[in-house]
Structures are given as structure tokens and as C-alpha cells.
Amino acid sequence: MVTPILPLVMSGAVVKRRSKTLLGPVDLTISQSGFTIIMGPNGAGKTTLLRSLHGLERFAQGQQRWQVPLQEARRRQGFVFQSPIMLRRSVLENLIYPLRLRGTKRGRATALARDWAQRVGLDDALDHPAPQLSGGEKQKLALARALIPQPDIVFLDEPCANLDGRATREIETILQKANAAGTRIVMATHNIGQAKRLATDVVFLLNGQIAEQSPAHAFFNTPQTPQAAALLRGDIVE
Amino acid sequence: MGDIWEGISAGFWLVVTLDPDLVEITLMSLRVTVTATIVASCLALPFGAWLAIRRFRYRRFVIAVLNALMGLPPVVVGLIVYLMLSRSGPFGVLGLLFTPTAMIIAQVIIVTPLIASIAHQAIRDIWAEYHDLLISMSTSKWQRILTLIWDGRRALLTAALAGFGRAIGEVGAIMIVGGNIDHATRVLTTAIALETGKGDFSLALGLGFVLIGLAVTVNILIHAIGRTERDGKW
Ligand SMILES: Nc1ncnc2c1ncn2[C@@H]1O[C@H](COP(=O)(O)OP(=O)(O)OP(=O)(O)O)[C@@H](O)[C@H]1O
Numbered sequence A: 001m002v003t004p005i006l007p008l009v010m011s012g013a014v015v016k017r018r019s020k021t022l023l024g025p026v027d028l029t030i031s032q033s034g035f036t037i038i039m040g041p042n043g044a045g046k047t048t049l050l051r052s053l054h055g056l057e058r059f060a061q062g063q064q065r066w067q068v069p070l071q072e073a074r075r076r077q078g079f080v081f082q083s084p085i086m087l088r089r090s091v092l093e094n095l096i097y098p099l100r101l102r103g104t105k106r107g108r109a110t111a112l113a114r115d116w117a118q119r120v121g122l123d124d125a126l127d128h129p130a131p132q133l134s135g136g137e138k139q140k141l142a143l144a145r146a147l148i149p150q151p152d153i154v155f156l157d158e159p160c161a162n163l164d165g166r167a168t169r170e171i172e173t174i175l176q177k178a179n180a181a182g183t184r185i186v187m188a189t190h191n192i193g194q195a196k197r198l199a200t201d202v203v204f205l206l207n208g209q210i211a212e213q214s215p216a217h218a219f220f221n222t223p224q225t226p227q228a229a230a231l232l233r234g235d236i237v238e
Numbered sequence B: 001m002g003d004i005w006e007g008i009s010a011g012f013w014l015v016v017t018l019d020p021d022l023v024e025i026t027l028m029s030l031r032v033t034v035t036a037t038i039v040a041s042c043l044a045l046p047f048g049a050w051l052a053i054r055r056f057r058y059r060r061f062v063i064a065v066l067n068a069l070m071g072l073p074p075v076v077v078g079l080i081v082y083l084m085l086s087r088s089g090p091f092g093v094l095g096l097l098f099t100p101t102a103m104i105i106a107q108v109i110i111v112t113p114l115i116a117s118i119a120h121q122a123i124r125d126i127w128a129e130y131h132d133l134l135i136s137m138s139t140s141k142w143q144r145i146l147t148l149i150w151d152g153r154r155a156l157l158t159a160a161l162a163g164f165g166r167a168i169g170e171v172g173a174i175m176i177v178g179g180n181i182d183h184a185t186r187v188l189t190t191a192i193a194l195e196t197g198k199g200d201f202s203l204a205l206g207l208g209f210v211l212i213g214l215a216v217t218v219n220i221l222i223h224a225i226g227r228t229e230r231d232g233k234w
């Protein structure tokens, strides 16, 4: 039995650049299961919050704790960046990379990579240089690369931003499958329909602070803040 | 005008017929510069990569020094190496002055900063691009370095070629420390200088053709590497 790495408890976290506060103070607990959607207008701090949870930002104040030592927690999580970062290698080599880091044999890694390439519809592009893929293909590759080592939790920063309707549906299916298989998901999106389809709970950010945090049905039916209500109506949030 | 054409055709003839003097001088040039490029690359490539990744207190200072060294006048390098290796200098006992080894040392000093600087820039660019991903994947320090070197391999090879290109065409330093001794330390550039001085334009031009050929080849290689980079081959 492997020790679960969750819940992740963040308390009083503040992220600053120079003297400007980008995020916080934020208290947030990521429970053991669920599909958390982070919403909020541009610049609200969604990316900053995700990066903080993943451990990419240094806190000016506050801290967070995993249930296992940090080193181990780091190995058991994945991240999909808002603008995908491609290694200057083929699609196949990109998919293999996280497995090889963990010491998986090349043959087995390649087999897994082929399987994942097929799931995200990149099986014809395995030998293509990844930096030359289209924006949407890069996002699919980044998603597959994050999920391939079977992380306990994966953070996704608008993973469907450049995808067409069909690809979005495919990705949502993949995410729901992974989620059902026990992968905790925390994801930022601007797409209200997508949020409604996927979320079990919602974190709504405004100006770097959590304005609202509720179960999905509560958030979508009875939003507590005027800004969330406006966002859900499709109005512009000031 | 007639003299020049005669010289060009005679020089061309020397190249085509593989004139023994021309071949010997060319081989000496290649031996010195290839060795110097390899030695310089062994020093400069890891150093450049290290400089790109490591944050330390005097990093900016080191980079400034590196860039300054890149502009060192070769003649001055030649003079300093000469003084070091001359009979009364600190390394005089080794008896290296006026040997190919002395020329190699001078060329290594001249091209190491150049190669290190190009390597540093290339690895720094990739590191900036990869930084968040490699941190996110919790790679170890060695995994990071290997990833950057592997994905920067074309740029590193380009750096080495640029070093070769600079070294093969250099005259000042190797003239001083090598002495342009026939059958011993005569290389393309020093021979051209000597033959031109003597008024023997045919050999000078023949050697000039070889030198141009080498320089063009290096540039074509650099260009080809740039293209495979874009196409993502190897
Ligand atoms: N490197 C930086 N330096 C200074 N300010 C920054 C930096 N990165 C982000 N910010 C600021 O921090 C705030 C939050 O940015 P963040 O990227 O987290 O927003 P977001 O909610 O992800 O927005 P979007 O919906 O556009 O992706 C913004 O005001 C942004 O301008």
C-alpha cells in the first residue's frame, strides 16, 4: 500500500514579484479525490495558484504540506503548462522522457508512448519533431506526457485553450477516465461548459484571492459573489 | 594584370596536382587546428554549459571576462605564449617554442573563449525554454545537464566549428610561436604571408584556395546543422 500524497494543505500562501502581490493570502486544501476547476478572469492568478500548488513558486509567506516528503510528492505529480513546453525532440522522445527519468526500460517506455500517442490522436506524428506540431497538437502531447507516468495528481492550466470541439471532447474523456482511475485533477479553464461537465468543486479567483470555493452544483446554481454570477451569465467580469 | 592571372592559374594547378609542399602545409595546418579545436572544445563546451545553468555570485563577472577574452588580439596571445615558452620563460625547459605544440597552445587560448561563449548562449536559451518543465518533472542536476547537452548538441557542434574556422585562418599568434619553419611549423596562413612577401604568388594563391575551401566547408556545415535543427533530423 502506497501512502497517499493528498490531501495537500496550503495555508496563508502569498506569492510576490518584486513588491507586487500576485496571489494570496490563500488557504486551500486539495482533498484526496475529485476534479477541481479553477475559474476567474484573466490575471486573477489561476496560473500562479497552480504553479504554487505544484511547487514552482516561492512563497513570500505561508506554506503548504503534502502527506509524504516533498521529494516523493514531487515525483508523483504532473503539470500541463498554459503554453506547452516541448523538448526539441520527436513526439515519441517527448513521451518517453518522463518514463526514462524514472528508469523505465526503453522498450516498455516506447510501448506506453505508442499507446498514449494513439489516445491523444498523435500516433501518426510519433517521429515528427515536437516543436513543429500545431498549438493544439502540442497541448495534446503535453497532456499525454504529464499523464504517462500515472501521477497521483495532475495540474492543468487551460489544457483545451487551442483545441477544437472534437479534440476538447477527447481530452475531457481522457481526463475523466484518469480521474475515475484515481488521478486527482486540478485544472484552470475559461470554458464554462467544460467546467460544468468536469468539476466536482470550483475555486473562483479574483485579484489573487479565493473569492469563492464550493461544490460544483452549488457554484453553478447559486454563486455567492456577484462576479461569479456575472461570469456564469456570460457577462464581462470587471 | 597578366601576373595575377598567371598566379591564379598556377595556384589552381598546384591544388589540382596535389603539389607535395602544398599538401604538407595543409596537413600541418589541419593537424594543429583540429587538435586545438578538440582541446578547446573539451574545455569550453562543459564550461559554457555549466555557466548557463549554475547561478553563483560572480557569474556576470565571469561572463564579462569571457566576452573580453573573445576579443583578445591574437598577436598579443602569441607574444604572451612566446614569453611563457621562451628559454628564459617559466615553461622554457619544456622546449616547446617553435613546435606545433606551441601553435596548438596559442590557438587553444584564442578559440576557447569563443567556443565557450557560443556554447553558453545556446545552452542558456534552451535552459530558459526548458526551465519550468525540467523543474516540474523534478529532474536531478545530472539529468538536467544531460538533457540540455543532448538537445543542444547541434549548437555545441556549431560552436566547435566556429572555433575551427577562427583558428584555421589565424596568422599572428602562430607566426610568433611557431616561427613558420619549413617542414616543421609552416601552416597555410604563415606560408601565404611568407610566399607573398617573397613574391611567389602561385604557391600563395594555391594555399589561399585551400584555405578558402576549408572556410567555406565549415560554413556550409554550420548552415547544414542549422537546417537539420529546423527539420528536427537527428
Ligand atoms: N513574471 C511576472 N511578473 C510580474 N507579474 C506577473 C508575472 N507573472 C504573472 N504576473 C501577474 O500576476 C497576475 C496573475 O497572473 P496569472 O498568470 O496567474 O493569471 P491567470 O489567472 O492565469 O490569467 P489568464 O487567464 O490570462 O491565464 C497578473 O496580474 C499578471 O500580470
Ligand SMILES: [Mg+2]
Binding pocket: A046, A047, A048, A082, A157
Ligand atoms: Mg493563466
